[in-house]
Amino acid sequence: MSDASLAKPARFRPATEEAPVARWAMIAAAFLGLGILVFAPLIAVFVEALARGVAASLASLATRDAQEAIKLTLTIAAISVPLNAIFGVAAAWFITKFDFRGKAFLITLIDLPFSVSPVVAGLCIVLMFGANSAIGGWLVAQGYPIVFAMPGIILATMFVTFPFVARELIPVMIEQGRAEEEAALTLGASGWRTFWTVTIPNIRWALLYGVLLCNARAMGEFGAVAVVSGKIRGQTATMPTTIEMLYQEYLSVAAFSLAAVLALLALVTLLLKTALEIRHADQLAATHRH
């Protein structure tokens, strides 16, 4: 099609390609949307954080409350993301490799956390495990409070981020079917060996995406955590809830500095994903059939 002797090469463009004007209009719209909705606010966060200079910003991050909030958020993510990865793989495996009644219902159930407001989810956890409930009262008596403590925050975070891994895996696993697993079994491999040598390698990219999304959301969760944590500074206040409190108190440098750290953590996650993609580009191409 790029033959220079053709008088009007544009007439021979592929059927799926738009006219140049339409193409440029769409690209411009995409960048404009991205700029207004994503980049501008992100830059604004960093500008506000540095409004009184780097030193003031760093000093606000060095306070005990800020340090504890960062530590807590990282701990919550470090616990809830691996657990949700395991539950997500188990759920997706069960749903896609077996036939049973009520499968469609189970898939809907996995999506439930997406459709329930996080605040409502947080309230449910308070009702179930709060000091006034039967279970909660007993646990408090044993010295293991759930609400206004780390276990509650983990429960809330896990509830909100549960769908990410399973949602990412189910379509991939349905598309791949069971034939490769069956082939491994006929070749003498045990179910366990088949799972680790065939199932997991086949879903590793989807799994990675799911885990990264889950991680980003786990670190950023506000609503459910705000309800169950009680937002006790230096104890149960996470990064998002601390940011909100600082902002309400007009401590804008401190609020935006912490917000900038949260945004940077998300960017690191994204960069990690991109780096992995570039590094394994050949494998990615090879594992996609046709």
Place this chain on the structure above:
Amino acid sequence: MQIEIDEISKQFGTTAALHPVSLSLPSGALVALLGPSGSGKTTLLRILGGLEFPTSGRVMFDGQDATGLSVQDRRAGFVFQSYALFRHMTVFDNIAYGLNARPRASRPTKAEIARRVSKLLELIQLPDIGARYPSQLSGGQRQRVALARALAIEPRMLLLDEPFGALDAKVRKELRQGLRDIHDTTGLTTVFVTHDQEEAMELADLVVVMSMGRIEQIGKPQDIRARPATPFVREFITA
């Protein structure tokens, strides 16, 4: 290995995929399961391979009851309709998979595995493709790799589900001869599924004609041609 199918039936919920069928396959035979879509060929083959369990009836290998034998213990070389090659492994690792999966005590050494894999690659006449991924192979090459992978476990029988289904006519003819040659050199009892009557008649020693979960006729190709047992068989083999 001699295979005996004794009054096997298979029910999927309310649909009967197989009505009780009985069949005796002599050791070393090359057998075609022939029939239209939905006649129960794949179901019967999967029951032989241990991927599906019958609702009733028994399977006997060399006179021994194998009905409850697990898929791993059957040692059936199975070639799937879509080949089911491990897409994230090279051709070499695909073929070596069954040997690597053996318990440590009976697992060959690395060098021995490499030797066997290259021998199998020669057998399928693709000696130089060990380092490639399945996505980098043609359909016919994938089919032959799937066959080599099944042969690597030193199977007791060979089961193939529509082995030439997705290939063009010329490649089909070549691979047909390839399967015949491999069958003749290994001497394995081989069962393949097809809905192509010409393929069944040309390749098999014994043809089993199936329809709607029943066996319509069992016989040598020339006998089925000369004396179709039912109107269905007559119509199917002249179609």
